[in-house]
Amino acid sequence: MARSNKPLVWSMFAAGGTLAALVIPALLLVTLMAAYGHPPSSLSYDNMHDFASGWLGKISIFLVISLCLWHAAHRMRTALHGLGLRADRTVAIAGYSIAGAGTLLTLWNLFQI
Amino acid sequence: MNAKPYKREIPKSTWYLGRRRDILHMLSEISSLFIGIYAIILLWGLTALADGPGAYQLFLQRLTNPLSLGFHWLALAFALYNSISWFNLTPKAMPVQLGENFVPGYLIVAAHYVAWACASLFILFISGVIANG
């Protein structure tokens, strides 16, 4: 019985879940205001560009987007299995590919700012 | 041991519908879908930010779309459910033993709720959602 390599994705799922639990509700409230057409001034192009230019901003943005993607990929893998979709390997590859692509795109964009 | 044990089959896609506990479990699993979609929305915003002011303005405008508005409320409900269920389970994963006794679970949960409140207030404050003087 081989030891699983799930610790890799599980650790990202756990980190992402904790981060999401702590910050996503508040972030949703911020963008909710934008969704109502009244984005707070902090969401202006200049302010967000300044934020994303600094190291703290880059790290924060990277961690939130990337870890949430890995959290969703791993948890939805289990969820879809429970909902009747039994092709675990396919679902895993699809989900982790999306998370991986998202992570790379985030890095690429942050590098450009 | 008889030669004819009977194996009961469970419905593969709807097994959870019979019990409240199972439905709630599936709901907390599915909360991750909304968190993932939101991360993609944030990535979209980041891409727009990197593209320039024009693209970014278009992103902010697209956020006012009714689909986006509906998603935000749904995602908020699921994100809150995720936070509450996640924090409530933390004492099981990280028991804190002091001598012969364990720190009561509710204290560990409470500490997480305090951290959640602090993080949320910090984000709402620096983003200007909550007035700052």
Place this chain on the structure above:
Amino acid sequence: MNHKLIELEILRYRPEQDQEPWFQNYQVPCEEDWVVLDALNYVKEHMDSSLSYRWSCHMAVCGSCGMMIDGDPALSCKTFVRDLPERAIRIEPLANFPIERDLVVVMDDFVEKLERVKPYIIREEDKPLGEGEHLQTPAQLAKFKQYTLCINCLCCYSACPQYALIPEFIGPAALALAHRYNQDSRDQGCEAREDVVSANEGIWDCAFADACSLVCPKHVDPASAIQQMKISSTIGWYKNLLGLKRS
């Protein structure tokens, strides 16, 4: 004593006669302090001696009388009739196990998995008898004591959605027992159990539904054992990746 007529709806299965299980109803005059097991014993003694079910201690320590009562796994000796809703009580054999006969299930899968996790003290070298017993402080005992309380009743396996969907899953009780020994200061067998514990069908098939801990009649909390092992296995995995020795 006050008698109340309670209807029991019991799943029957006689392999020599039945192709499929079917429900049989009994009207049982129950006393106020009866548990479901008392009602079953009444059926067997006075109404239908063909009814088969396991039981022994009648005090929730042997783990024999686990069954589905109104759709939830429980010990029939610990479920009071007066606590159940005022309608027919549905009694079925433990979910997720093949039915042997009536309320008796085939436990072989669990027993095999229990053996696989090596649920006994493993030492690199046995302490010579002359050196005396292993000493253990109350704090060291507290670290694993709750996981020693498992009575192998299999209620957790019946509640676990992952065991229902993935028959290869080693399951809550077996994994909780692995953790019980891993946490025992006298044990040195963590590494010996790791191959089984860290396999995909070990801790990693658990989705933390927590159903096992909710139904456990002895408050073992197998879910907590599994999550703690996920964390320690993950730390060990990273240590291994970085070339550091696993502690």
